[in-house]
Amino acid sequence: MAAFAAAxxxxxxxxxxxxxxxxxxxxxxxxNDDCELYLAPSHLKDAASHGFGLGIFTGKPIYRxxxxxxxxxxxxxxxxxxxxxxxxxxxxxxxxxxxxxxxELAVHTNDRQxxxxxxxxxxxxxxxTSRGFNxxxxxxxxxxxxxxxxxxxxxxxxxxxxxxxxGSYSYRHGMTYIAVRDIAPGEELVVDCSDxxxxxxxxxxxxxxxxxxxxxxxxxxxxxVRIGDSxxxxxxxxxxxxxxxxxxxxxxxxxxxxIHRRDLFGDGTGKTAASGINNYQLMLNYALGHEDSDLLLxxxxxxxxxxxxxxxxxxxxxxxxxxxxKTGEKEMxxxxxxxxxxxxxxxxxxxTVTETHGKGLVIDIVALDKIGIGEEIIIDYGSxxxxxxxxxxxxxxxxxxxxTYHTADQWYNNKxxxxxPEILKTVQELEINPYPDNLQTICYYDADARIERVxxxxxxxxxxxxxxxxxxxxxxxxxxxxxxxxxxxEGGVLYTAEMMHFEGExxxxxxxxxxxxxIARFVNYDGILIVDKPYSHDIFLDQAFRHEIGVPDDFxxxxxxxxxxxxxxxxxxxxxxxxxxxxxxxxxxxxxxxxAPKEEL
Numbered sequence: 001m002a003a004f005a006a007a008x009x010x011x012x013x014x015x016x017x018x019x020x021x022x023x024x025x026x027x028x029x030x031x032n033d034d035c036e037l038y039l040a041p042s043h044l045k046d047a048a049s050h051g052f053g054l055g056i057f058t059g060k061p062i063y064r065x066x067x068x069x070x071x072x073x074x075x076x077x078x079x080x081x082x083x084x085x086x087x088x089x090x091x092x093x094x095x096x097x098x099x100x101x102x103x104e105l106a107v108h109t110n111d112r113q114x115x116x117x118x119x120x121x122x123x124x125x126x127x128x129t130s131r132g133f134n135x136x137x138x139x140x141x142x143x144x145x146x147x148x149x150x151x152x153x154x155x156x157x158x159x160x161x162x163x164x165x166x167g168s169y170s171y172r173h174g175m176t177y178i179a180v181r182d183i184a185p186g187e188e189l190v191v192d193c194s195d196x197x198x199x200x201x202x203x204x205x206x207x208x209x210x211x212x213x214x215x216x217x218x219x220x221x222x223x224x225v226r227i228g229d230s231x232x233x234x235x236x237x238x239x240x241x242x243x244x245x246x247x248x249x250x251x252x253x254x255x256x257x258x259i260h261r262r263d264l265f266g267d268g269t270g271k272t273a274a275s276g277i278n279n280y281q282l283m284l285n286y287a288l289g290h291e292d293s294d295l296l297l298x299x300x301x302x303x304x305x306x307x308x309x310x311x312x313x314x315x316x317x318x319x320x321x322x323x324x325x326k327t328g329e330k331e332m333x334x335x336x337x338x339x340x341x342x343x344x345x346x347x348x349x350x351x352t353v354t355e356t357h358g359k360g361l362v363i364d365i366v367a368l369d370k371i372g373i374g375e376e377i378i379i380d381y382g383s384x385x386x387x388x389x390x391x392x393x394x395x396x397x398x399x400x401x402x403x404t405y406h407t408a409d410q411w412y413n414n415k416x417x418x419x420x421p422e423i424l425k426t427v428q429e430l431e432i433n434p435y436p437d438n439l440q441t442i443c444y445y446d447a448d449a450r451i452e453r454v455x456x457x458x459x460x461x462x463x464x465x466x467x468x469x470x471x472x473x474x475x476x477x478x479x480x481x482x483x484x485x486x487x488x489x490e491g492g493v494l495y496t497a498e499m500m501h502f503e504g505e506x507x508x509x510x511x512x513x514x515x516x517x518x519i520a521r522f523v524n525y526d527g528i529l530i531v532d533k534p535y536s537h538d539i540f541l542d543q544a545f546r547h548e549i550g551v552p553d554d555f556x557x558x559x560x561x562x563x564x565x566x567x568x569x570x571x572x573x574x575x576x577x578x579x580x581x582x583x584x585x586x587x588x589x590x591x592x593x594x595x596a597p598k599e600e601l
Contacts, residue, residue, distance in 0.1 A: 039255075052337040052583060062183040110534050218331050251371075256363055440530070
């Protein structure tokens with residue numbers, strides 16, 4: 001199970017308007033004084049008063065239109081939290097609303113306002129703005145028509161529902177970004193978003209480039225590793241050495257965000273989840289923690305989800321360990337927003353750490369022994385994790401539908417289960433040969449759809465589904481009423497569909513369509529998806545494994561441990577920290593739409 005990660009080889013798949021084949025650029029250097037992907041203090045965050053700490057820099061040219069395929073991120077969803085937007089803990093700064101960005105994840109829950117996603121790497125570390133950015137999510141924007149594989153589940157290596165590892169990790173490892181202009185060596189990656197609107201090119205001027213400095217602890221190279229197939233059974237992908245690594249070498253580094261354990265339990269208020277749904281968020285499996293502490297640490301550096309834990313055998317023993325990053329005088333004397341490893345947090349209570357914005361910590365992954373090229377990087381998940389996993393396997397009982405269940409992506413892309421994926425079934429065909437019970441048909445249909453006419457007697461709105469009105473953002477349940485040839489495309493198919501209202505659509509202006517029935521014609525294939533019904537996916541299984549990754553002994557300071565801190569009276573209990581509130585930048589309880597001009601948001 002790949003539950004924690006480090007960085008790896010950056011592979012850029014270059015797209016070309018004159019060629020259908022994508023070129024690939026290997027993105028690591030064999031010269032130890034060179035680095036082609038690295039973390040370094042972000043002068044842009046300082047100049048724009050936008051976050052703090054480290055950014056991601058390229059040491060090699062990236063050209064407009066190149067897709068950063070191996071900077072792809074694992075999509076880790078977080079659902080139904082009642083606290084993230086209201087209390088705005090540091091974790092909220094690293095989460096993105098699913099609606100309007102990755103709506104495929106939002107439909108997995110009944111409350112789309114409380115559907116978020118996390119991906120370590122660009123989405124967490126890169127400054128984001130609506131002007132002057134150099135990369136964007138590859139599904140939209142200036143490069144229309146990019147494929148949906150950036151949110152597609154893995155089509156190989158996913159466990160069956162009958163396996164004890166079912167639902168214990170994210171099945172989506174394809175979130176990618178595309179360069180919207182040429183990016184020079186030394187430039188920081190800046191991603192498109194609507195949370196801010198600074199122009200980093202005008203802000204930085206001569207400081208636009210930040211060249212890698214091999215002997216500076218503030219510069220952390222990510223060229224040592226790459227992603228490959230794990231050597232551990234049923235673990236999927238793993239982190240593989242791309243270079244020969246010596247004992248005590250720092251393999252890579254990653255910043256971490258503090259999380260209170262309660263924020264990953266139920267709805268965050270202490271209430272348990274609904275019956276049949278796992279009480280813990282999937283994110284728990286990606287966090288570091290100690291069984292005697294309420295403080296969890298979520299690594300959010302590039303490729304944060306690929307390093308596996310030892311299976312206990314001599315063949316797969318740990319060859320790397322987690323250690324705190326060493327802070328140099330230069331970093332300690334840097335301006336506030338350029339600092340990234342705040343050792344003063346070690347003397348704070350755990351609760352205070354989880355509520356403090358604008359301060360963070362950095363971990364190093366250090367080699368315990370010599371690691372050869374091609375060997376997998378493995379850490380020890382700890383005795384508590386191992387015992388929890390062994391107990392989980394012993395008491396595991398496969399769900400009753402384990403022999404027939406497939407997620408929507410697994411079913412849709414399996415020719416033996418779905419021989420004609422290019423043809424979507426009408427309601428009449430579904431009466432004869434229905435889809436599996438856990439699947440539903442979803443259509444893109446927004447509130448600004450072009451209404452052709454209204455039948456006042458039946459209160460029915462007849463609309464023309466317009467592919468030219470991109471981006472379509474609102475996914476809603478729909479019924480396919482009719483299928484017919486596309487008169488403008490040989491072999492193409494169009495559909496007429498009834499677009500259904502759904503609970504909570506009034507919370508999203510681009511979804512809140514007029515009352516009554518809506519029938520849309522000329523819906524094309526790209527406007528319809530087969531997705532999982534709410535709460536039916538493996539990750540919601542109440543028996544799916546949940547446990548944080550254990551940290552080494554003495555990794556947590558005594559102030560973070562429950563048993564080491566003397567019992568305090570109510571008056572002595574730390575209250576919510578206001579430290580760093582000026583570092584809050586995420587817009588909460590706000591629905592962002594790509595249809596609205598970003599400068600007006």
